[in-house]
Amino acid sequence: MKRKIIIDTDPGQDDAVAILMALASPEDFEILGIVAVAGNVALAQNARNALKIVELSGRTDIKVYAGCERPMRRTLVTAEYVHGDTGLDGPNLPAPTQQLESQFGVDFIIDTLMEHEAGEITLATLGPLTNIAMALVKQPRIAERVKEIVMMGGGCFEGGNITPAAEFNIYVDPDAADVVLRSGIHIVMAPLDLTHQMQSTPARLERIKAIGNRAGDAVHAMLIFSERFDLQKYQWPGAPLHDPCVIAYLLKPELFHGRHINVVIETASEHTIGMTVADYWGVTGRVKNVQFLRSGDADGFYDLICERLSRLP
Ligand code: RIB
Ligand code: CA
Numbered sequence: 001m002k003r004k005i006i007i008d009t010d011p012g013q014d015d016a017v018a019i020l021m022a023l024a025s026p027e028d029f030e031i032l033g034i035v036a037v038a039g040n041v042a043l044a045q046n047a048r049n050a051l052k053i054v055e056l057s058g059r060t061d062i063k064v065y066a067g068c069e070r071p072m073r074r075t076l077v078t079a080e081y082v083h084g085d086t087g088l089d090g091p092n093l094p095a096p097t098q099q100l101e102s103q104f105g106v107d108f109i110i111d112t113l114m115e116h117e118a119g120e121i122t123l124a125t126l127g128p129l130t131n132i133a134m135a136l137v138k139q140p141r142i143a144e145r146v147k148e149i150v151m152m153g154g155g156c157f158e159g160g161n162i163t164p165a166a167e168f169n170i171y172v173d174p175d176a177a178d179v180v181l182r183s184g185i186h187i188v189m190a191p192l193d194l195t196h197q198m199q200s201t202p203a204r205l206e207r208i209k210a211i212g213n214r215a216g217d218a219v220h221a222m223l224i225f226s227e228r229f230d231l232q233k234y235q236w237p238g239a240p241l242h243d244p245c246v247i248a249y250l251l252k253p254e255l256f257h258g259r260h261i262n263v264v265i266e267t268a269s270e271h272t273i274g275m276t277v278a279d280y281w282g283v284t285g286r287v288k289n290v291q292f293l294r295s296g297d298a299d300g301f302y303d304l305i306c307e308r309l310s311r312l313p
Contacts, residue, residue: 002030003250004120006109010039010127011049012083013090013222017305018126018243020215023057024308028251032112032121035065035105039127039172040079041087043069049088051096056218058313060098067105067131071173079168082229090225091218109135113142124250125151126243128169133176136183148186150250152243153177154263154276155192166274167192170265174274178265181289188291189263190245191276194256197298198245199238200227204302208309215312248304255300258293262286
């Protein structure tokens with residue numbers, strides 16, 4: 001049975017790998033649309049990058065929408081220092097020929113959820129949660145219609161990556177994350193605790209390069225570019241690969257292990273704003289609102305990435 005999904009994203013090289021995995025899996029996913037959000041770089045660039053990724057895959061049947069161009073309350077913080085000025089530096093992908101859809105991405109999310117049966121649609125989020133939160137604010141009734149949200153974001157034992165306390169997707173729009181985590185929607189979280197285990201070592205990058213198709217070559221060039229910052233920062237054998245964990249979970253959940261816990265978002269404190277306060281040991285008694293993925297099979301994860309990328313042109 002195909003899973004109907006909407007992908008919300010700020011591509012981003014790691015977003016691109018996740019999106020390509022989904023586009024390579026038509027027997028697993030009915031992708032209802034891809035919605036860009038401001039995050040890694042400005043919205044217009046993220047949306048343009050999403051169009052480039054769709055065209056790279058050959059899946060020009062997929063529609064791309066632009067969502068929110070800034071967080072709900074805070075000033076937008078971007079990450080060109082990781083992803084390059086285009087947000088997708090590395091390969092030299094051609095300018096997209098496909099146009100963005102004219103409908104506002106938040107309205108697309110609302111209308112699609114309201115038009116489908118409750119429990120049919122999964123939201124796969126790869127960036128800040130602004131679009132999802134704004135959809136919940138504009139039409140609260142969508143909360144009982146979403147099957148589940150599978151999101152990349154947050155951290156617990158690994159701390160943060162843009163501040164000592166906060167992971168980038170949550171930090172950019174902590175208010176949106178707070179709205180989503182309070183929504184009552186079933187949430188699966190792929191935090192830094194998981195994604196830091198999924199390191200793109202030289203051997204794994206070589207496997208991607210050896211795929212030998214257009215998609216594999218582009219992904220290799222993307223990761224070689226985006227790894228610079230993290231290799232310098234962490235001094236690990238490979239840079240962590242974040243967003244593909246969301247699609248990998250949807251394809252092979254058995255690769256991952258987690259615990260159902262309470263997670264709340266810090267939205268005010270100067271030093272910890274954007275922190276996912278994860279009650280891993282159940283000391284608060286607060287409602288368990290998140291399936292928190294803490295570990296995974298990294299070799300199986302890269303096997304899956306290579307297998308799916310090899311299906312593309
Ligand atoms: O912290 C990692 C997250 O921030 C990933 O989604 C990456 O694409 C950036 O958006
Ligand atoms: Ca992202």
